[in-house]
Amino acid sequence: MQNRTFVSGYYLDDKDLVEGIKSLQANNIEISDVRTPFPVHGLDVKLNMRRSRLPRAGFIAGAFGAAIGFGFQAWVFTQAWPLNFGGKPYLSVPSFIPVTFELTVLFAAFALVFGFLISSGLGPGAPTIIFDEEVTNDRFQILLEATGGNNEQLENALVEAGAEGVKRHDI
Amino acid sequence: MKEYWRSLEDLLPAEETEQEKKTSMLLSDDTESSKNSRRDFLKYFGFSIASAAVLAGCERPVKKAIPLLIQPEEVKPGTANYYASTFYDGAEMIPILVKVRDGRPIKIEGNDLCKMTGGAASARVQASLLNLYDESRPAAPSLDGKSIAWDEVDSKLKETLENWDANKEFVILTPSILSPSTQKLFSDFKAKYPFVVFETFDAFSYSAIREAYKASFGKAIIPLYRFDQAKLVVGFNADFLGTWLQPTAFSRQYAAARKLTEGQKDMLRHVQFESIMTLTGSNADERVPMPAADEAYYLAGLYAELAKKSGISSTSVNAPESIAKIANELFQAKGKSLVVSGTNDVAIQTLVVEINKLLQNTSKTILVDKPINLYQGNDKAYAELLTRMEDNKVGAVLFWETNPLYHAPLNGKTEEAIKNVPVRIAVQSQATETAKLCNYILPAPHFLERWDDKALVAGAYSLTQPAIRPIFKTRTPQENLMAWAGFEGSYYDLIKLYWKENIYNSSLAKGRHFETFWKVSLRDGLVIDEKVAPQAINYTGTNVNQILKKNNAAISSNDLELVLYQNVPIGDGTLANNPWLQELPEAVSRVCWDNYVSVAPAFAALRGWTQGDVIAVNGIELPVLVQPGQARNTLAIAVGYGRKNAGRVATDLGKNVYPFVQIINGARSYTLPKVEAVATGKTYELAATQSHHSMEGRALVRETTIAEYLKNPASGNEMHAKVEKLHTTLYHEHEYKGHHWGMVIDLNSCTGCNACVVACSAENNVPVVGRNEVRRSHEMHWLRLDRYYSGDSDNPEVVRQPVMCQHCDNAPCENVCPVAATNHSSEGINQMAYNRCIGTRYCNNNCPYKVRRFNWYDYTGADSIPNNRVDVAGMTLDLKRMVLNPDVTVRAKGVIEKCSFCVQRIQDRKLNAKKDGRQLRDGEIKTACQQTCPADAITFGDMNDPNSKVSKLLKDARQYGLLEELHTLPSVVYLSKVRNKDKNKTLS
């Protein structure tokens, strides 16, 4: 395993965090990650994150579910074994709506959840490196990766950016 | 035409042990016969899914198939044979066909060659099959409670007979013997042993009719009635459609005379005067409640009125208004009317005979020259016999299928008399009370296990032939006598010889040898000798005025009277140990598994009684049933219950009221003029299959009067046209390219006798659930007879409607089954795949007709979970399982079932047609209910065939579908009911 060094700084308020990020970005320092106890709005734009493709995945899966749902029912009732139920036509479309709808939702939901988990690298027992356990409590943490031993420079930048505490992590 | 098989005659002479073995061999090929092989693996693995899968399978029993060593030509495994035979239980006699599958009788049907019944059979005929498989039948001969071999019986009794004290009588007490061969045997036996005395004892007495004819015509006869020849029938306490004399034949005549199909416009009118609401009264066009005590007065009034009109002088009687009115009608219908009474009272019966004579009905609707041989018993003679027995004049008594201790205890007199006889022999096919008092119990075979012949009227002969080898160590009663008298041969030989010598004649032979004639007779089951001369009989007259004087005023008062009656399922109680009959709802009250005290609504209100309150009537405690239409001060209790030694089902079921019966004026009287009834404070829940009795103004049973009908055949059925006009659908309707089965039920014909219900149960393996389950509305009958009252509760009108699965083309049940267990067949049948059903009961909820039945418990033993069977009637015993129809699946617990239009019969007849390479004939397929219906109310056939009877009936203006406004498109169609009454001529 290669050795990497990170420098972290934390804030106690999301407003300060945003200010801190602004200041770091002004100094052209690349931010590896920001960790917060709750979602801070606007961070994705500030950090130039790519727009999530989850909605698209959800839509495609939903459409697939709908097609499977309707197609399967239609196949069963017209091809596999057409049966006369109470005088209804074999292809009684209104009857197929509920199941089609439910399968649409089900497929989309699975796609979304698994899409989220996979794209985020999360999952049962997924490996994690936690630099500061207080992040999930009340700390807003900025992580910077030190390349070529510039950790002290980064530490200073963080202090400058108003971080309440700065720490170095070697892994 | 059905194929009638010649019988097992060829196999007949064989040793007993071998017989048993052969029977068992015939049975063992069938999976139904043993409970071990009745396992359904789908169910089994379903329950133990987890463990079974992992453990790589569970044990599957190896099924053995044992062929017959030598296969008789006519016995084909898996194919049913029909044998013609005759039913007779001491009450009714009906020619039947016995359906035998793999050596065991599984269904009884009426013999359609018989003109009297036209192939119909009553509920009791249908159910009598189950008595064959009754495990409580005496299984082997016994002496003083110890088993004994037949040889020993013979040697002992032979010794007794040969060393007889000539001063004493050896009495053989038989029911009315219809068999000419047996009578021949009796006379031969008497010739050998002159001290033998044959006496006749009927379980339910009709001796007053014979006495009345003796008085008026000089001969103690019961004439042959022809309801179909009458235009007006007036009944007095006579339940001739339910229990009186020959109800099956009468129902058929009655319904035929009231049909309005096939262009018939004329309809028999029926007026009933009665104290209790009988099945017959509930079918009457008009019905007048009448205190039982006043019946003689009413009839006397009728006689006096008619005499006045005929210009005959007689004592005048101030008749009630309704009688005066009906007298007018009767007088107009002279020679085409019929007055009958069901009361066993000589004075009443004499009046009836004289009234009919006045109306010139004799030899038109009453054939006195063709008397019937039923009910030959004479109550006076019976009373005298008891006296002789008490006076030590009788040395031995043999009860030949009679049970006087139960049917006529006469204040313990019968018991004392029997105990006074040193040798007491019971020759009986069923457990009886009388047998308990006997030294010898000699088991007799069930009528399906023995040979016999019958002659209902002179010249009409029918044969009884065995359809199965005796299940127990039984011997035909006639063969007992033959053995004791040392006669050679078997009873079969005797019958054949008798037929050869006495019945076979040139007109019947039609050029055939006797052997051929005999075989043809066996195949057909009956022979009618048209040339037998009518019996000469002349009117001698009797002193009517004396009776009129005695009954010239009403005697009913505020005293409570009690009427004892036979109800339709149980009758006199002889066949009471029969789960099918006990579970059959009574035709009027729709209560089963008990008897009860019927009380008029007004009287119940007066005393503050409601249904289920237990009251004591002269000390007998029974629950109350409020019966609309009953005379106000009349109480009524059914006989036939409270058996003490009848077997597992009937013993101690209900209360026995035969002890109330006394011999009055030489006849057993079933009416008590004064009884005490007090509330006990207890309650008892009756097992009623219907709890709401009003139609709530819904157009379920549609009816009209004959006058309206003649003006407009669609009267009363106007709604049908309205609904038809609205007939529209978004979807295209499914096409039925081949057959489209349909059924038409003529509500004008259906009398509500319930024979169809038992026929259906027998055909379709419908389980018996028992009293407690019926109380919880868990009854399983696929077919029920809804009964509604309308109008005044003191004298309501009654309508009935047989309801089974309506096989809707737009069936609401089919849409809602999640697993597709019920759907529509290509022939329009609403099919139900039991093995697919998971039991959500959604279909039943969504059935507007509520005809689906759910297996609440394991009633049949088909469930794979052990120790959970609910089978109070022993229907899952191996012996009783022999009655199961192997072509119909036995349903498991948790499964919905319902009427299938007897699809197994449809399949069978279709296959026959295919094998013959011909089209199906209309009427070839008969459902079980249709087949047995005495009123011919049910028609089944192909609606796609424009020439079928069903298609023709569908064009009748009276035609409508039940709840047709729901657009379920039922394949069962009803024809509306027409009452023969007119606003201008009404009794009340």
Next chain:
Amino acid sequence: MYVSPVREPLISGEKSYTKVTEDIYAPMAGKPGKLWFGGLTLALLALAFGLFSIFITVWDGIGTWGLDRTIGWGWGITNFVWWVGIGHAGTFISAILLLFRQKWRTSINRSAEAMTIFAVMCAGLFPLIHMGRLPLGFFIFPYPNTRDVWVNFNSPLLWDVFAISTYLTVSLLFWYMGLIPDIGTIRDRLVPGIKKKIYSFLSFGWTGSARHWARHESMSLILAGLAAPLVLSVHTIVSFDFATSVIPGWHTTIFPPYFVSGAVFSGFAMVLTLMIITRKAINLEDYITKAHLESMNKIIIATGSIVGIAYITELFIAWYSGVVYEQYAFVNRAFGPYWWAYWIMMTCNVITPQLFWIKKIRRSFAATFVISIFVNIGMWFERFVIIVTSLHRDFLPSSWSMYSPTWVEVGIYVGTFGLFFTLFFLFIKFFPVIAIAEVKSVLKTSSEKFIKKGK
């Protein structure tokens, strides 16, 4: 900030982020009290009784229930619909209120969703148990088989299978996805040990990274968008069980909206009943405040009134239709042998919620608690009335009959309470009852502290 000062704070007390964490973590940290153990024991006993009753049902047959040839569904399906209804609040709160950006949802959505899942689990049991042949229940799934038989897609009961299982799955996913950050929080509060390892496993490796948060938010929003129609569809489909049939009293087009609002109505009532107890029991008074109470009670008035209007509309339509069966069905409901059930339903569902028009009552925990119980009872009777009184007297008077439950049916109902509370007790012990992260995210805009500061 952009919060109107008139808006009532949703979180009272001086709460900082840490305080929030501590408060919500507190009940999980300590040893559970006697009350908890007592409650759990009681719930387990009830569950055992229920399991025994189910065993009796499967072994002996449905005959052990009070049903008959006319009334094919009784307590079983009543309980099913009732539980499904209760299961509507959670996903409604978290999905629909999320879409509407209602901040007050944050304090209650977690436990409401848990209740949803548990209630749907209870509900899902009944369609299974009520089968006559439960061992063959797998026939309802369209799996390939050697019989070549599929299922009947026309059957509302089959739609139920899909609706309930989809609803349960999606609710579970939604709930768990929301839980992940909070499990992370719990994980980080624990000292190293087996417990921490388990929570670490369950937290799916949550770090609080902004990237994750962004995706999480995006996913939550779309999932909410999917769950919102799903919630509405589930009770719509349940109502189809009745609405698509022919039985008078069932065959009604008004059923879908009527059932959905009834479901939300009963669901909210159940959430209130439980939350009022829970907030006291585990000291969350600051998080579940009168403001929450009032908001929820407002929804109860709204849905309760819809239900009331539906009742009246049904009566009107029955009269207006001119169909004798329909008319009789409704007269029979109100004045037939089961009149008491109808009037309990009317009183509890239509009259009592109207008390919430009075501000004092709708802001009173005690009054709300009592009324919410009334609503629960009333909604149970609504289903009983619809199912039993419609069935017991339908088209043919010859088949009319009466129904009363047996101890077995009651036992199964009690058993589902046992299951529900067993799960609920375990839930409040092992999972945060309030969505920590979500509360924190609205802390600034909605807490007393920050609003005061803003002044």
Next chain:
Amino acid sequence: MVKTLSRPLLPGNRFLKFFLVFLAMSHFVSFTTNVRAENKGPAPDVKVGERLFNGLLPTGDGSKSCVSCHTMYTGDTMNWNPSALEMAKVAAEMDLATFKEHLLTPTGAMREKVHVKYQLSDEQLFHLQGYLKNLAIEGIDDKPLSINKLLIFLLLGGLMTIALVDLFFTKKISYKAIHVLIIVFGIGFQLKIVAHDLIDLGRSQDYMPDQPIKFSHKIHAGDNKIDCLYCHSNADEGKSAGIPSAGLCMNCHQVVRNGSNSGQFEIGKVVDAYENNKDIEWVRIHNLPDHVYFNHAQHVNVGNRECQECHGDVENMHIVKQENDLSMSWCLDCHKETMVDFKDNDYYKTFEALHKDLAEGVLDSIRAADIGANDCMKCHH
């Protein structure tokens, strides 16, 4: 592969039962032999007899062991010789002299040829007969079980557990793909076992039980070309095809008393049954569940199907086995394909609409399923 349908529910249980029975039996046997020893001189050594029978002790120069012809179990190929049990039952009835004569100087062509090489001392014969008598009393143990699926199932379960534990806790193997592969494969295989066993529970394809008489359809229907319907005449007329009565067998076997393979032994059984009024308990091979109605006449007579379509090449089977699984889909598929004799059988005139379609060329043929062969109540009523 031969399927024994009477598979035990729990192998362990079965073993325990055998063990107990074995203990009890061995005690009983030793006790009885002791008694006999006291009364009737020396007791036969069953063990020696068994070794002789199995050929572990020499029985003569170049002679085969008894068991090689008189086998304990019938396999999937026909062994025409009487089985060991049948032999034992015969031998148990004989005194030693007759036994010796039967064995060493037999009558009948087949036995003469094979038995000629046997050289057995009287003592050996005594032991051998003792063994056979013992066998006649005790019967033959159940066939040993083949590899148990349960073991595979459990083994896979264990393997997957180890993989899971290693994946999350021990982490000995660094390539996670291996864990995943093991688990996926394991679950898949387990599901396959479960699914197949579930399907097989109601099924008995390839069922091939031993019959009480080694009746060969190959000889009768194949070599001698007897028509199926000669014996199973009911197939044309009725619901079941019918198993011929012994009387029917005697039509030929009154004359034919010597079989080409089994000599007089097997035919002797039929004769014995016929003459002494004994039942022959054939084992049913084709069993349908109770809720299925099947009618042979519909298929053989009306549908004109060949017996072989369902029963396979019976005329080439010495031992009949169930050729098809008799599953519902098997029935349905055939109904979908089988053409109906629509023109020649007048019954089908009822289907006017379809006749019109045929005439107009809308349809080219009518399949059984088109006229309702796949309606539920055709078979389930």
